[in-house]
Amino acid sequence: MYPAEFDYVRVETLDQAVSLLAQHGGDAKLLAGGHSLIPMLKLRLAMAETVIDIGRLAELRGIESAGGTIRIGSLTTHHEVATSDAIRDHAPLLAQAASKIADPAVRNKGTVGGNLAHADPASDLPAVFLALDATIQLRGPDGSRDVAARDFFTGLLETAKSDDELLVGVTVPGLGSADGSSYQKVEHPASGYAICGAAAVIRGRQVSLAYNGIADHAFVARTTSEALSTSDLSDDAISSALDGLTVDDPMQDIQASGEYRLHLAKVHGKRAVRAARDARTS
C-alpha cells in the first residue's frame, strides 16, 4: 500500500523547516516518526504535495528536567518517555501512559510531538498533558508562542496549531512526592487505541481529571474536577463526583456507543482518582 506521490525534503535546521512550512502552508506535511502521517497517507486520509522530514533535528529531541519542570522535545519517542528516569520521578503518569501506547515497535518510532499535533481523540498522551497542565511550544514564521494544553485540542484531529507552525516541545510542571497521579485505560484489543483513557492528577487539594477516547478531542472534566477538589477524596466522595459526570457529545462508533463510553468514563475516572489519591506519599 503506497502513499500517493509527494516531494520529499529532509531539513537540517529548525529555521529551514519553518521557512518551508511558510512557503507550502497546508500543502506540506511534517514527518517525524511517521506513525500518524504514514498510515494517513497510505489510506489517502491525508494528502501532501511536500513531506518535510524533521526527523533528524537533534535540537527537538530529548528530555530535560530542571527546577521541578520537565521539558520534552517534540521528536522524543514514546519509548524514551516511558523509560526516562526524570519522567518516572517527576511525572510518573506520563511514563505510565506512554508505556501503554500501542506496542513496543510503535513506541520505538512514534513521537510525542507527532502524537499531539495529530490529535487523535483515542490516543493516550493528550489527556495526560491536560491533567498535568502542560504547555505546548509552537514555532512559526512570526516566532515562538506557548499554548496551554487546555487550549490546544480543539476538535477531531484539530488543534490550535496553524498550518505554518511546528510543534517544538512540551513543558510539564512536575509533581512532588505529596502529589499523586494515575492513568486508567480501556484499550481496543487490536490497535491499542483508547476507547476510554482517564488521567487523574492530584496536586495539593487540586484535582484534575481528563479523558481520551470519550469525545472528539481530549478534554478536562471541569465540573467533576472542581467537585473532587473540594471533596475529602473518600471513596464515597469520588463515586458521587464521578456519578455526576456528563459529556456533551460522546463519540459513538463501531467499538462503543456514546452511552457505553460515558459509563466507562465514570468507572475508570473513579479508578484513576482513587489510584492517584493512593499514590500520594504524605
Added chain:
Amino acid sequence: MGQKIRVEVNGTSHDHEVEPRQLLVHYLRETLGLTGTNIGCETSLCGACTVLVDGRAVRSCTQLAVQADGSSITTIEGLGQNGRLHPLQEAFHEEHGLQCGFCTPGMIMASAGFLDDQPNPTEPEIREALKGNICRCTGYHNIVKAVRRAAEQMGGES
C-alpha cells in the same frame, strides 16, 4: 524525483535511489530481494514486517525507505551467523513456535529487539513485548516458550 540513500542491511552497505513514497518494507523486499520480511496488515497492527533499525524493533511498513538513510538494518536473513541459526530461530524450531510461519520473521525480530533490552524476561514481559505481533494459527503459547528458551540460551552463551 529519486532520493539517494545509503543503508547497511545485514552488514552489507547499499546505495540506491528510491522514490520518496517507497516504504522500507518494499525497499527490502523488492529492491534488495530480502523477502523474509513479510507484509501483513500494512496498517501497523500485525507486526509481520518488524525489522531492527539501529538495533530497535520497528514496523517497516510504517517507515519510508528515505527515513532509514544512514541506518543499520537487520532483517530475519541477517540474524543467523556463519550458516548457524540464531538462538531465537533455533528456539522457535525446537519449541514449535510456528505453524504457517507467516508471522515468524516479525515475531523473531520483535523478540530480538526485546531481548536486547531485557535479556532475562518473565513470561508476562514476553507477552507484553509481543503484543504488537499477531499469530493467527493460535501459536502464542509455544512462541512465548521459544522466546524464554532463547533468552536462556543467549544468557548461557554470553
